[in-house]
Amino acid sequence: MESFSDQQSREEIISSANRARWELGVNFHDTVIESIYEDASRIARKTVVVEGGREAYSTDIAIDKIVTSRWLGFPIMFLLLALVFWLTVAGANYPSGLLANLLIDKFLPVLHSLGDWLHMPSWLTGVLFDGAYLALAWVVAVMLPPMAIFFPMFTLLEDLGYLPRVAFNMDSLFRRAGAHGKQALTMSMGFGCNAAGVVAARVIDSPRERLIAIITNNFSLCNGRWPTQILIATIFIGSMVPAAWAGLVSAGAVVTIAVTGIVFSLVVSWGLSKTVLKGEASAFSLELPPYRPPRLMQTLYTSLIDRTIFVLWRAMVFAMPAGVVIWLVANIHVGDQSIAEHFIHWANPFALFFGLNGVILLAYIIAIPANEIVIPTILMLTVLSANIVRAGAGTGVMFELDSLEDTAGILRQGGWTLLTGVNLMLFSLLHNPCSTTIYTIYKETGSMKWTMLATFLPIVMGLIICFFTTQIWHLYHI
Amino acid sequence: MKLLFIPMLSAPAINILLGLLFVLLLIWFFWPGRGGLALMGSFSTNRKKAMLEDALKYLFDCEYRNQPCDINSLAGNLHISGDKASDTVQSLISMGLATSSNHDLSLTDTGRSYALRVIRVHRIWEKYLAEETGVASTHWHTEADRVEHMMTEDSVEELAARMGHPVFDPHGDPIPTVLGELPDNKGVLLSSLKEGDMGLITHLEDEPRAIYDQLVVFGLYAGMQVYVTDVTPQKITIVAGGDEVILTPFFASQVTVNVFSENEPVREKHNNLALLQVGQSAEVAGISPHLRGQQRRRLMDLGIVPGTEVRAVIRSASGDPVGYRIMGTTIGIRKSQAEHIYIKNIRTYEPEYQA
Structure with missing residues (x-):
């Protein structure tokens, strides 16, 4: 009985409290919070003494x-970002070659002779060395140098205080797309690596705009895709014009693809903010911190440990199993053909509809850990499926060729045309993010729904764009 | 015999047409609100249950505002035919939720507590949309109308607890307690005020939608102080939030106000932060209630509270946002937000801060 009366008096207290709150009216809560803030700031004004600081x-x-002036603001920004990208591309070439030489040309044979010495069966050396190790070595060789150059430079600009000014200048463009000015930064970061761009979206504190930045980051053409673009543009588009113009035209084609990516990211941002993300909360503010001399050592440390090693580690973890899969699909035979050949022949009619081919589709599926190994996988699969003799490094072993003509030769033998080249460039821009990025998106959003959207939206868009490109092409080239 | 002219379409052309059709279908399917996916969702809600609950809500609303109601007004309010309305009423009566005498409908006690439960879900959901999401104010009501029939009691209480057990919805209506208590209706209609009266808007009628949308366009919101300056049979002129608004008596009858008993201070008309030019400083006077939830808290965290000094220091290369110096830091604020921050005492600040 006592507990009953306790219950009753509790209900009475709650209901009288409710009546009191109704009496106080709608604005009561806000007024209280506002006056607390007001008192706090009044006390702070009276007691906190600011010394100096005005000069700085x-x-x-x-x-x-x-840097925010109407005439100089944008040119300064473009020049600085272009410089960063140029330094990355130019500076990464030599160390990448060195690493590839060391890890692949020198160390892989060592591993093989070790296998021979231990009398390991050939399938085991294949899976372990030609599969897992090669994929790992490849990812390290092509990913590490550009990231180790790009991230410190980017972090330096950030530390200096310049990047918030870029966001400040670009905000009005992104506002129209329903996004946050800081998306300009995550986008630029995405040109280095999408996974890092997704992590960088943490600087956006408004939930809706952060999601938009994460989902659209994949439209920034990342480091791993630039070499693919440049290679294909040189082989298929550069060769359309006189040799003197080839370099310029193929560079123009690659830049066009990158700019298309930026346009897509703005359009998709707009679409998302108007549709699926309409209901997410939004709270804009952009702090412009004071400029300060960059702390070199700390910048190097954070950019190498927090960004480069972090991203590289995730890529390596995914690369090894993928390497195993790549080797296995080319070497396990069902009937008289390998699994890879079965898939390629089965997918060909469907892929041709989109102006691609079975090899490209398979390569994008099994090379999901890193865009860097897509081209080596394509070459390996093309040699395998087109039965090109005396080329390649062995069944299931990814390779690249030093000579552009030889690469072009293999692709043409594989049935590639200018249309295939154009579509591969489009598809390389518009396809699912690499597994590292997908995993990072999941980690950052904590939501399966947004991860799925970020994964499948670009791939659907890529297939649609390739389809229309192909069909319109056929309409004029019958 | 004439030959029919059949345009010869080549295979790619047909493919393109099919492709376009497919893309359109895709867009339609994923279109928010009324696409295929949304339709599939709406099939899963129980239409019959939703109709009964809507009818109960309407009957309760009549009772709360002391207005009589019958089958015709019910049909009009729910946008259904008279037959359907009378079917609905029959169901309500047979379930013991309502009674009818001389065409006047009224709720039984069971019916009333059912209605209050539905209203509680509706208003808590509206509060949630206003405070914690970016859904536009004109969509709160329709969204809540959909959700009120689907939410379980537990999830509603969980949501209410997370928001600190709110007692008012964003339109200014009180939210019924779990036990179904509601305060008495003390408000009067704005149309009944006289010249010189002062009051606080407590409620904007959210049905019909078109009228509510218009009231929002006028800039009226619950919690706003109004001052009646002129009343004629054709129009009522009020000063609300510093702006003059002219309403027809019909529009004014959609607004409920609590008249002030004593003379409370009325906020004078303020300039907003967007008007501040680079090189000028001012004092913050307040933040408009248009900025709610996270947005409001963020601004207050940054130091935008009454009494703080703000200086406009730089303008972005594209013109918007503008950088403001607030409590020793520079913060970029967009024009659309600055328009909802009130300021006073605008002056040009000392040149030592300028470059």
Whole structure:
């Protein structure tokens, strides 16, 4: 009985509290919070003494007047970002070659002779060395140098305080797309690596805009896709024009693809903010921190450990099993053909509809850990499926050729045309993010739904775009 | 005999047409709100149950506002035919939720507590949409109308607890308690006020939608102070939030106000932050209730509270946002947000801060 009366008095207290709150009216809560803030800031004004600081601040304003000025703001931004990308591309070439030489040309034979010495069966050396190790070595060789150059430079600009000004200048463009100005930064970061771009979206504190930045980051043509674009553009588009113009035209084609990616990311941002993300909360603010001299050692440390090693580690974890799968599909035979050949022949009619081919589809499926190994996988599969003799490094072993003519030769023997080249360039821009990025998206959003959207939206768009490109092409080239 | 002219379409052309059709189908399927996916969702809601609950809500609303109601007004309010309305009423009566005498419908006690439960879900959901999502204010009501028939009691209570057990919805209506208590209706219609009266808007009628949308366009919201300056049979002129608004008596009858008993201070008309030019400073006077939830808290966290000094220091290369100096940091604020921050005492600040 006592517990009953307790219950009753509790209900009475709650209901009288409710009546009191109704009496106080709608604005009561806000007024209380506002007055707490007001008191706090009044106390702070009275008690906190600011010494100096004015000098530094007026220099800040002087710099800000230049980097955010109507005429100089954008040119300065483009020049700085172009410089960063150029340094990355130019600087990464040599160390990448060195690493490839060391890890693949030198160390792989060592591993093989070790296998021979231990009398390992050939399937085991295939799976372990030609599969898992090769994929791992490849990813390290092509990913590590550009990231180790790009991330420190980017972090340096960030530390300096310049990047928030870029976001500040670009905000009005992104606002129209329903996004946050800081998406300009995550997008630029995405040109280095999409997984890092997705992580960088943490700087966007408004939930809706952060999701938009994460989902659309894949439209930034990442480091791993630039070499594919350049190779295919040189072989198929550069060869359309006189040799003197070839370099310029193929570079133009690659830049066009990258710019198309930026346009797609803005359009998709707009679409998302108007549809599926309409209901997500949004709260904009953009802090412009004071400029300060960059702390070199700390920048190097954070960019190498937090960004480069972090991303590389995830890529390596995914690369090894993929390497095994790549070797196995080419070497396990069902009937008189390998699994890879079965898939390629089965997928060909369907893929041709989209102006692609079975090899490309299979390569994008099994090379999901990193865009860097797509071209080596394509070459290996083409040699395998077109029965090209005296080329390649062995069944199931990814390879690349030093000579552009030889690469072009293999692809043409595999039935590639200018249309295939154009479609591969489009598909390389518009397809699912690599598994590292997908995993990172899942980690960052904690949501299967958004991860699925970020994965399948670009691939559906890519197939649609390739389809129309192909069919319109056929309409004019019958 | 004439030969029929059949346009010869080549295979790629047919493919393109089929492709276009497929893309359109895809867009339609995923279109939010009324696409295929949304339709599939709406099939899963129980139409019959939703209709009964809507009818109960309407009957309760009549009772709360002391207005009589019958089958015709019910049919009109729910946008259904008279036959359907009378079917619905029959069901309600047979379930013991309503009674009918001389065409006047009224709720039984069971019916009333059922209605209050539905209203509680509706208003809590509206509060949730307003405070924690980016859904536009004109969509709160329709969204809540859909959700109120689907939510379980537990999930509603969980949501209410997370929001600190709110007692008002964003339109200013009180939210019934779990036990079904509601305060008495003390408000009067804006149309009944006289010149010189002052009051606080407590409710904007959210049905019909078109009228509500218009009231939102006028800039009216629950919690706003109004001051009646002129009343004629054709129009009522009020000063609300510093702006003059002219309403027809019909529009004014859709607004409920609590008249102030004593003379409470009325907020004078303020400038907004978007008007501040680079090189000027001002004092923050307040944040408009249009900025809610996270947005409001973020601004207050940054130091935008009454009394703080703000200076406009830089304008972005594209013109918007503008960087403001607030409590020792520079913060970029978009024009659309700055328009909802009130300021006073605008002046030009000392040149030592300028470059």
